[in-house]
Amino acid sequence: MPVPRAPEPFPPGEPSEADLLNAAQAGDSGAAHRLGRLYAQRGDRSAARHWWERAAGAGNIDSTYNLGIWHEKHGSLDEAISWYELAAGAGDAEAAVNLATLLLEQRGDVLGARQWFESAAGAGSRPAARRLALLCEDVGDAAAARDWHHRAASAGDLSSAHDLAFMSYATGDEGHARGWWEYAARGGHADAAYYLGRLLHADRDPEGAETLYRLAAKVDHPAAASQLGRLALARRDLRTARAWFERAAHFGRVEDQRMAGFVCVELEDPRAASHWFGRAAASGDPESAYNFGLLLIAEHNDLRGGQHWFRQAAMYGHQGAATELGTLESVIGNQTAESTRLTADQAAPAWDRPVEPELVARAELAVAAAGRRGGTVLRLADLTEILGTWDLLTRRLREPIDAIAWLTEQSGLHSGAVEHLSSVRMTLVRPGTAPWPTPSEVEHVLATSRQLRKRLGLS
Incomplete structure (x- = not known):
């Protein structure tokens, strides 16, 4: 809720309350405004309004603006709009922003809101420029959105700089994306620092990326902590990796709870490993449930506990858990019909191959860019599998060759399906070449990826 506009403090020797009252009664509008603020501070709302x-x-105009706030606070929407219109019409930029916000959020009047945001932004209001940019994005006016974000960012709005970076990345302009992310990161915008790190990582600069991740992690950015954990793990610095993964895991990130569990196993700390696997398993992570079951049996000889968590993991299609469940129940002698079915009906193996860090970074940037402002919701695991599959299948081609024709010939799949996979892959690694894929496109391309791996013997 906006705050009523206060007059300047009384300097020594200025009129007393009684003097103000006399002056206001005689028609002095400045004295009347001061009296209204004085009574508002005392909690006498009726006198303030009067x-x-x-x-x-x-x-x-200051009193006109304050009356808009007064009625907004008291739920008199029509009255608030009327007073804000009077003040905004007289050139008050703050009143125009408040009026536009009410029209947009309470009445759904996009055209009216845009008019008043434009009026305020034209008068130099940075918040109005940002709100106008977001409104233009929401109605699909990308050119106007970019212009208003640019105005807001140039005036110091770090969030608009961050948005401009994403808009630039989505069109393939990585130079401008890098520049705006750097500008926002230097100003303390943690997300900008993180995504600039991901862009550097995508460009095979892990050292530069690490610097940005550390900048973001200083303000407890959990994803940045996770990336620092992965970089430390790649160097086999297990203790540092554990510290970063645990820092990220405390934010409830299941994948980092799982990674913390794996690192604790490497460090021969089964108690801590059980803690993290247990937390992730309780959140429905099948890999953690499987490993939690293994630890319960190996460290505590808790066969019933292991059986429970193997079953939980198997229900989500975890092959290893289904196999262990069948073996365990044959040993302890209480195999159930359900566990027999889980063992028999094992799903196709999930994608569990390592993927180059730069490809994972590209996938994450695509997910974030496509999903901005309520956009397309894509899954990081799906995009990582698509990029990882193409890399896996084509990395051995040592001479210039038509990869689509080669994969089509080797697999027997229709060339159109392989071309579609190639097109989506290109969009992810070279943004701007085509719109981001839709969820249905991703499903089709995933099916093609899995068929290719199966037919080429790489499942």
């Missing part, structure tokens, strides 16, 4: 109305009637 004097602000007297002052507004005499042309005091």
